[in-house]
Amino acid sequence: MFEWIADLVVYQWIGLTKGEHLTEALHFFIYDVMKILFLLTVIIYTVSIIRSFFPPERTKKILSHKREFVGNIVAALLGVVTPFCSCSAVPMFIGLVESGVPLGVTFSFLISSPMVNEVALVMLFGLFGWKIAAIYMATGLTVAVVGGMMIGRAKMEDQVAEYVYQIKLPDTEIESLTWQQRHDYALQYTKDILKKVWIYVIVAIAIGGLIHGYAPEDFLVRYAGPDNLFAVPLAVLIGIPLYSNAAGTIPIVHVLMEKGMAMGTVLAFMMAVTALSVPEMIILKQVLKPKLIGVFVGIMAVTITFVGYLFNAIL
Amino acid sequence: MEIKVLGAGCAKCNQLEGLVKQTLQELGKEAKVEKVTDFPTIMSFGVMATPALVVDGKVKVSGRLPSAAEVKGFLG
Numbered sequence: 001m002f003e004w005i006a007d008l009v010v011y012q013w014i015g016l017t018k019g020e021h022l023t024e025a026l027h028f029f030i031y032d033v034m035k036i037l038f039l040l041t042v043i044i045y046t047v048s049i050i051r052s053f054f055p056p057e058r059t060k061k062i063l064s065h066k067r068e069f070v071g072n073i074v075a076a077l078l079g080v081v082t083p084f085c086s087c088s089a090v091p092m093f094i095g096l097v098e099s100g101v102p103l104g105v106t107f108s109f110l111i112s113s114p115m116v117n118e119v120a121l122v123m124l125f126g127l128f129g130w131k132i133a134a135i136y137m138a139t140g141l142t143v144a145v146v147g148g149m150m151i152g153r154a155k156m157e158d159q160v161a162e163y164v165y166q167i168k169l170p171d172t173e174i175e176s177l178t179w180q181q182r183h184d185y186a187l188q189y190t191k192d193i194l195k196k197v198w199i200y201v202i203v204a205i206a207i208g209g210l211i212h213g214y215a216p217e218d219f220l221v222r223y224a225g226p227d228n229l230f231a232v233p234l235a236v237l238i239g240i241p242l243y244s245n246a247a248g249t250i251p252i253v254h255v256l257m258e259k260g261m262a263m264g265t266v267l268a269f270m271m272a273v274t275a276l277s278v279p280e281m282i283i284l285k286q287v288l289k290p291k292l293i294g295v296f297v298g299i300m301a302v303t304i305t306f307v308g309y310l311f312n313a314i315l
Numbered sequence: 316m317e318i319k320v321l322g323a324g325c326a327k328c329n330q331l332e333g334l335v336k337q338t339l340q341e342l343g344k345e346a347k348v349e350k351v352t353d354f355p356t357i358m359s360f361g362v363m364a365t366p367a368l369v370v371d372g373k374v375k376v377s378g379r380l381p382s383a384a385e386v387k388g389f390l391g
Binding site: 055184 | 323325354355357358359360361362363364365374376377378379380382385
């Protein structure tokens with residue numbers, strides 16, 4: 001269907017000749033943009049419907065009985081489906097800790113949530129194929145589980161702001177939504193996300209098309225290919241102060257891969273940008289003491305770097 | 316009627332506040348709309364995801380922006 005629309009627009013409406021370089025580039029662009037926007041719409045809507053069954057109150061209930069390891073895995077998975085924006089990170093954190101969820105398990109949730117989400121997965125799938133999307137999801141969840149467990153082992157409960165432990169949440173009923181409400185919620189959510197990310201989709205695809213074959217390809221290979229041992233930690237270090245949502249990193253990631261940066265290095269960069277950011281640290285400062293923030297950043301940086309090396313070695 | 320909009324300044328929270336005020340006007344009702352932004356108070360209602368709407372001490376909705384019709388139901 002997208003092929004047909006792209007044909008119609010390029011050959012019929014604009015009237016370009018088939019086979020020319022520019023024509024084919026434009027055709028490719030229109031086809032890809034439509035494909036990814038369509039996928040995003042369908043997937044975000046579906047995930048939102050699933051999300052409507054996992055309000056934070058339910059996540060809290062599920063996690064409060066869980067122990068280390070199993071708890072970390074469940075928390076990382078719930079991070080993918082529980083809806084919350086960065087402005088809810090603090091109440092979410094307090095709510096989890098208050099209901100007795102171990103600190104390490106809480107962190108697994110907080111790590112996976114911004115890093116592994118449906119928008120990142122759809123865009124990775126649309127631009128690089130299902131393999132890379134699957135690798136990103138698997139490693140993202142692993143980083144969340146391992147990072148959370150390490151923080152749990154560090155026994156830093158005393159590094160959480162005191163007032164957090166004094167807050168007592170009353171028991172709330174879990175709102176049961178009608179299908180109409182779920183549909184409204186999913187529709188609204190899909191619109192909001194599309195409004196936010198459509199520009200990144202277009203930029204990512206346009207950049208990929210434009211630079212394809214232009215800048216010398218061995219430029220990044222020489223400096224950031226698999227042979228350079230410093231490429232991964234450097235990518236992570238550069239990624240930490242940068243802040244973007246997963247969708248916003250995709251155009252940059254596209255360029256880096258196109259120009260021959262090693263796969264593991266690119267993944268590490270994307271994870272550092274989405275999971276470690278200065279604005280997030282500022283938000284977390286309201287509930288965590290500086291030492292715990294430092295440990296969090298340190299553990300994440302090391303784990304992400306390790307993932308980068310691992311994939312550079314095996315891919 | 317005592318209305319509280321809970322949320323630490325996210326876009327949805329402001330939208331909800333606007334929607335509540337507009338609905339009150341449509342219903343011809345007078346009520347004080349209070350914006351609650353500090354976390355301890357937000358959480359004392361058991362709310363973990365904002366925006367949330369509290370009417371007369373009861374949480375009506377949390378973690379999503381309700382539709383205009385829903386808000387009308389809460390306030391009517």
